[in-house]
Amino acid sequence: MTRTALRAARLFDGTACVDDPLVLLADGRVTEVRPGRDAPVPDDAELVELPGATLLPGLVDTHVHLAFDGGPDPVTALADRDEDALLAAMGAAAAAQLAAGVTTVRDLGDRDFSALRLRERGGSLPTIVAAGPPITSPGGHCHFLGGAAQGVAGVRAAVRAHAERGVDVIKVMASGGMLTEGSDIAGGQFSAGELRVVVEEAHRHGLPVTAHAHALTAVRDAVDARVDGIEHCTCFDGERIVLPPELADALVTRRIAIGSTVGLAPVPGGMAPPPLLARLLPDLLAAHATLIRAGALVVAGTDAGIAPPKPHGVLPYGLAQLVDLGMTPPEALRAGTATAAQVCGVGDRKGRVAPGYDADLLAVAGDPTVDIGALLAPVAVLVAGRFVRRPAAVAS
Ligand SMILES: [Zn+2]
Incomplete structure (x- = not known):
């Protein structure tokens, strides 16, 4: 057994x-700090020196779409790809995540369970936590990914099929x-009863639920349905962003992951966001800053893949x-x-560098606990104790 x-x-x-620190790795795990x-x-250990660098756990993005290529029209690009081309593009997306030091991704929407097939195929990949096609209403947001379902019996069957x-x-x-053209960001796609059944059935199978919710009404219904997480959490009432105190309070006290x-x-050349x-x-950023100040469980779920700036x-x-929204650099690092x-x-x-944890590691130049921008200068990335990006000084 060789140790690093x-x-x-x-x-x-x-x-x-x-x-x-001296961090010891063996058999893909951290053994000692x-x-x-x-x-x-x-x-018996191979010593790798990372002078001036900070070691961290590999980063974890809680919301990506490996099936979207980050181009100007990822939806059309996906439609034009057959299964082989899709898996190749997803492999390239996964490699880009690793190069940036992101060693775990939660894929919150693929086409027909392609993230599971990518994971089964193996190779040099981040750890992929997968949702499969999002459960959506017929013709609703991202219906083209294959996850449309309707009615209490329909959504229950869809959750069961995903679990299987x-x-x-x-x-x-x-x-x-x-x-998704034609979908309403100010309105809910499911009744409160349908959402409750989604959560009930998922929990019966031991699966957490995270709800995509831009509409204020959808955030409310998701909270009432006892989801584990809410993506975007835009709280848009059709006119503006509204964060009612009792809703903020529920998000904080129930520890719902935002x-x-x-x-x-x-x-x-720059790229303007859609006008709305x-x-x-x-106001959206101000609302999230308020949630952070209130102690909500906020993480960065970037939606990587959906547009060129993503x-x-x-x-x-x-x-x-x-950090711009009010976290200290160590708080933001913990969130990531x-x-x-x-x-x-x-x-x-x-997500930790401690004995027994997987040796998924990132080294960056400088000190991100003081200057979070140092995260943009990765010098080494390891997955299960193996370098997927080697420091220049020890390149082989
Ligand atoms: Zn998304």
Whole structure:
């Protein structure tokens, strides 16, 4: 058995900082973290020096779409791809995530369970937590992914079919979305009763539910249905963004995971958001800042893949934006590692650098606990103890 020893300037272990750590890896896992510059390197370990760098758990994006290619029209691009071309494109998306240091992704919407097939095919991939096609209403948001269902019996059958296919989470489109022409972002797509059955049936199968919700009414219904998470959480009433205090209170006290759709990568020549989003954005960001201040469980669910400013691997920009919204850099790092891993249901093996955890690691130049922008300078990425991106100094 060969061991790897990583020495860096500092470690953010998912919750706290350690100076001058020596991190030991074996069999794809972290075995030990020795603090201090003088910590001895075991004789049988290959030492990799990462001078000036900070080691972190590999990042966790709670909301991506590997099936969307991040181009100007990802929906048409997807429609034009057959199964082989789709899996190839998803492999490229997965590689881009890894290159940015994102070693776990929760895919919240693929076509016909393609994320499960990508995962089964294997290769150098981030860990993929998959929802399959989102459950949506006939003709509703992202219906073209194949997850349309209707009525209490229909949604119950859809959840059961997803569970039988082996998904890890149920994604339900509680309101319309901007990617789907004709869907209503100010209105709900399911009755309160249908949403309750989605949650009831998912929980019966041991699966969490996260609801896509732009509409205020959809956020309310999702909270009442006892979902585990809400994506976007836009709270749009048809005119403006509204965050009623009692709704904010319910989100906070029930520890509902709020996937904030943060993170915009610079696009050559710039790219304006859709006009409605541009108008709503300041108030939307203010509402999420309010939720963060109130202690809500907010994570960065970037929606990577849906547009050019949302390429695969955009999460570091999202974590920087959480700092803009009021988190300290260590809080944002926790949101992108340990907390995000818990939200994805893999918190017992991902999102921390501690004995027994998977050796999915990221090293960045500088100190992201002080300057979150350092996340944009990855120098090494490891998955299960193997380098998928090697530091230049030890390139082989
Ligand atoms: Zn999405």
